[in-house]
Amino acid sequence: xxxxxxxxxxxxxxxxxxxxxxxxxxxxxxxxxxxxxxxxxxxxxxxxxxxxxxxxxxxxxxxxxxxxxxxxxxxxxxxxxxxxxxxxxxxxxxxxxxxxxxxxxxxxxxxxxxxxxxxxxxxxxxxxxxxxxxxxxxxxxxxxxxxxxxxxxxxxxxxxxxxxxxxxxxxxxx
Amino acid sequence: xxxxxxxxxxxxxxxxxxxxxxxxxxxxxxxxxxxxxxxxxxxxxxxxxxxxxxxxxxxxxxxxxxxxxxxxxxxxxxxxxxxxxxxxxxxxxxxxxxxxxxxxxxxxxxxxxxxxxxxxxxxxxxxxxxxxxxxxxxxxxxxxxxxxxxxxxxxxxxxxxxxxxxxxxxxxxxxxxxxxxxxxxxxxxxxxxxxxxxxxxxxxxxxxxxxxxxxxxxxxxxxxxxxxxxxxxxxxxxxxxxxxxxxxxxxxxxxxxxxxxxxxxxxxxxxxxxxxxxxxxxxxxxxxxxxxxxxxxxxxxxxxxxxxxxxxxxxxxxxxxxxxxxxxxxxxxxxxxxxxxxxxxxxxxxxxxxxxxxxxxxxxxxxxxxxxxxxxxxxxxxxxxxxxxxxxxxxxxxxxxxxxxxxxxxxxxxxxxxxxxxxxxxxxxxxxxxxxxxxxxxxxxxxxxxxxxxxxxxxxxxxxxxxxxxxxxxxxxxxxxxxxxxxxxxxxxxxxxxxxxxxxxxxxxxxxxxxxxxxxxxxxxxxxxxxxxxxxxxxxxxxxxxxxxxxxxxxxxxxxxxxxxxxxxxxxxxxxxxxxxxxxxxxxxxxx
Numbered sequence: 001x002x003x004x005x006x007x008x009x010x011x012x013x014x015x016x017x018x019x020x021x022x023x024x025x026x027x028x029x030x031x032x033x034x035x036x037x038x039x040x041x042x043x044x045x046x047x048x049x050x051x052x053x054x055x056x057x058x059x060x061x062x063x064x065x066x067x068x069x070x071x072x073x074x075x076x077x078x079x080x081x082x083x084x085x086x087x088x089x090x091x092x093x094x095x096x097x098x099x100x101x102x103x104x105x106x107x108x109x110x111x112x113x114x115x116x117x118x119x120x121x122x123x124x125x126x127x128x129x130x131x132x133x134x135x136x137x138x139x140x141x142x143x144x145x146x147x148x149x150x151x152x153x154x155x156x157x158x159x160x161x162x163x164x165x166x167x168x169x170x171x172x173x174x
Numbered sequence: 175x176x177x178x179x180x181x182x183x184x185x186x187x188x189x190x191x192x193x194x195x196x197x198x199x200x201x202x203x204x205x206x207x208x209x210x211x212x213x214x215x216x217x218x219x220x221x222x223x224x225x226x227x228x229x230x231x232x233x234x235x236x237x238x239x240x241x242x243x244x245x246x247x248x249x250x251x252x253x254x255x256x257x258x259x260x261x262x263x264x265x266x267x268x269x270x271x272x273x274x275x276x277x278x279x280x281x282x283x284x285x286x287x288x289x290x291x292x293x294x295x296x297x298x299x300x301x302x303x304x305x306x307x308x309x310x311x312x313x314x315x316x317x318x319x320x321x322x323x324x325x326x327x328x329x330x331x332x333x334x335x336x337x338x339x340x341x342x343x344x345x346x347x348x349x350x351x352x353x354x355x356x357x358x359x360x361x362x363x364x365x366x367x368x369x370x371x372x373x374x375x376x377x378x379x380x381x382x383x384x385x386x387x388x389x390x391x392x393x394x395x396x397x398x399x400x401x402x403x404x405x406x407x408x409x410x411x412x413x414x415x416x417x418x419x420x421x422x423x424x425x426x427x428x429x430x431x432x433x434x435x436x437x438x439x440x441x442x443x444x445x446x447x448x449x450x451x452x453x454x455x456x457x458x459x460x461x462x463x464x465x466x467x468x469x470x471x472x473x474x475x476x477x478x479x480x481x482x483x484x485x486x487x488x489x490x491x492x493x494x495x496x497x498x499x500x501x502x503x504x505x506x507x508x509x510x511x512x513x514x515x516x517x518x519x520x521x522x523x524x525x526x527x528x529x530x531x532x533x534x535x536x537x538x539x540x541x542x543x544x545x546x547x548x549x550x551x552x553x554x555x556x557x558x559x560x561x562x563x564x565x566x567x568x569x570x571x572x573x574x575x576x577x578x579x580x581x582x583x584x585x586x587x588x589x590x591x592x593x594x595x596x597x598x599x600x601x602x603x604x605x606x607x608x609x610x611x612x613x614x615x616x617x618x619x620x621x622x623x624x625x626x627x628x629x630x631x632x633x634x635x636x637x638x639x640x641x642x643x644x645x646x647x648x649x650x651x652x653x654x655x656x657x658x659x660x661x662x663x664x665x666x667x668x669x670x671x672x673x674x675x676x677x678x679x680x681x682x683x684x685x686x687x688x689x690x691x692x693x694x695x696x697x698x699x700x701x702x703x704x705x706x707x708x709x710x711x712x713x714x715x716x717x718x719x720x721x722x723x724x725x726x727x728x729x730x731x732x733x734x735x736x737x738x739x740x741x742x743x744x745x746x747x748x749x750x751x752x753x754x755x756x757x758x759x760x761x762x763x764x765x766x
Contacts, residue, residue, distance in 0.1 A: 046282055049268075050334050056276035056359035061409035076730055079656020079739030 292347030422704030437609030473666030476585030526647030537583030656739030
């Protein structure tokens with residue numbers, strides 16, 4: 001009995017010691033890995049810091065303004081270029097209510113919106129090449145021929161929303 | 175336990191019942207037993223103590239591994255700080271603007287040195303190095319590399335790109351020494367806000383000094399200090415003021431943009447300025463912060479406060495007025511009007527035509543005591559609070575009698591920092607709440623600290639009056655289509671060396687608020703000693719110099735700040751901003 005216990009204790013000791021050493025080595029390995037990761041992390045952080053500083057340097061407003069003045073045909077936005085969505089009129093060019101009528105008169109607009117909303121420089125850009133970014137004011141757009149009747153109110157809303165998103169002349173396929 | 179019980183086991187055969195006539199044995203046994211009992215007792219105590227200790231260890235082990243599994247990172251961070259600290263820990267936290275654009279950050283800068291004894295081919299190395307570092311000459315490098323020393327500096331502070339290029343050459347015997355340097359990517363843009371650091375990375379001016387400890391706190395690594403400054407606005411203000419200073423050949427200028435509902439400073443410009451990377455080359459003039467450190471007699475812009483004061487105390491009504499047909503002679507002063515109308519003026523007219531005579535009379539009716547109390551309430555008599563070490567204290571007259579009351583009413587005799595005027599004007603148009611100015615971004619949604627200083631109705635009237643100045647008064651050149659700009663001009667003569675006023679040297683201020691029907695921002699422009707030119711017909715007053723600059727600033731920043739434009743002539747706006755000044759004038763004239 002006692003011998004059995006001793007043997008068992010010794011065995012246990014051996015197993016536990018082995019386990020402990022295994023654990024210790026495992027911890028050491030993980031620690032090394034952690035150190036390596038932390039080092040890499042620090043390096044990445046440094047790189048990010050450098051890139052951020054460089055980005056900040058390259059996007060400083062003074063530099064961008066100089067470039068924009070030299071290379072872009074744009075000018076600062078004036079108050080009349082900005083119109084609230086609520087101030088946009090509904091289209092009045094639908095032929096159903098007034099069959100055969102010539103293009104409806106331009107809707108009454110607040111004075112600011114009525115001013116030409118296309119900056120001269122932008123207007124000079126050939127529209128077909130760049131339909132996506134040419135801001136075409138809804139109100140100033142010539143009325144579409146009566147050949148494109150709108151079937152429902154939903155379509156009407158979709159058309160207006162489409163125009164608001166400045167999809168321009170391409171418009172909705174109907 | 176079993177191991178210790180072995181000894182008592184053979185004893186039972188020797189009990190007195192088995193062996194006759196064994197009392198001695200019993201006695202002996204008794205003694206042995208007693209000893210055994212004692213030793214067993216001691217053993218039990220020992221065992222108990224050890225068990226307790228092991229239990230404690232086991233319990234602690236369970237606690238650490240099972241119950242507090244989340245504490246693992248503590249160890250990781252311990253290793254982190256001990257190993258990463260040396261390699262990449264920022265010695266100073268970055269400073270960013272309200273949109274996260276970096277204004278100041280620490281970068282690891284490499285400096286190149288060589289151990290000439292380890293360089294194999296000095297001539298070849300020198301030619302190659304001169305190619306990637308063009309500011310060094312090949313001959314110079316070669317001379318250094320041929321020296322007998324074991325250490326020579328080749329170049330201090332390489333850019334990351336240069337370091338990469340040098341590394342790519344793969345020349346043996348070249349080494350980098352890395353050190354951290356404070357970098358200001360925006361250059362001089364916000365230098366009077368940021369300040370700068372000395373060679374050891376210690377803040378010695380501006381925000382860098384004010385928040386030096388927080389910025390150096392290693393527990394805040396990577397946690398930037400967020401300012402209320404918006405670099406886009408800052409650039410526009412600096413750009414326009416620089417143009418105005420140049421155009422009018424002025425000695426300097428300044429500008430502030432203030433969010434009137436929070437007290438946040440969106441822009442603070444003082445010109446001339448300097449590059450924070452090289453503060454050593456800056457002149458005394460350019461180091462000076464005109465906005466927070468300089469104190470000036472603000473001139474007629476103080477009439478905003480004066481009119482608000484009279485209306486708040488109720489000594490005048492909007493319809494009342496004063497006779498401004500004759501200059502006032504009091505002691506050695508003669509108070510004249512710069513834009514004389516030589517007639518009775520209503521309160522709105524006194525304000526819009528900037529009548530000194532009318533303002534002085536208005537202030538006298540309030541009285542020196544109450545004027546002083548009002549100025550105190552508006553924060554004009556105490557040092558302004560802002561997160562900068564460079565803050566100037568106002569120059570308050572020691573004797574505050576009727577004469578001083580009169581001169582202070584139109585901005586002479588009391589010198590304040592431009593920041594104080596902007597803060598007070600913000601309170602006057604925002605509904606009467608004075609918010610202390612701040613350079614630190616306020617968390618959105620939280621109400622800004624502030625206290626009610628004038629009645630809301632007075633604030634409503636003052637907005638209309640300031641709009642009137644721009645639409646019909648001295649500040650017409652500040653008008654911007656689509657944004658209801660209101661403001662007040664101020665052209666004060668600077669004090670000359672002899673203590674008198676210099677007619678030729680003006681300090682021009684224009685303080686504007688916009689949009690006046692729903693005010694959001696204060697834009698204040700200062701031009702120091704502008705000279706009139708042909709385009710201004712020789713005039714060098716604020717209406718010609720500072721007001722147009724303020725107008726241009728507003729037209730550029732309003733779309734950026736998301737201020738919706740309105741139609742100034744719409745009936746709703748006209749009705750909301752209506753001031754019946756013409757009627758009172760006509761009525762008065764008719765009755766005369």
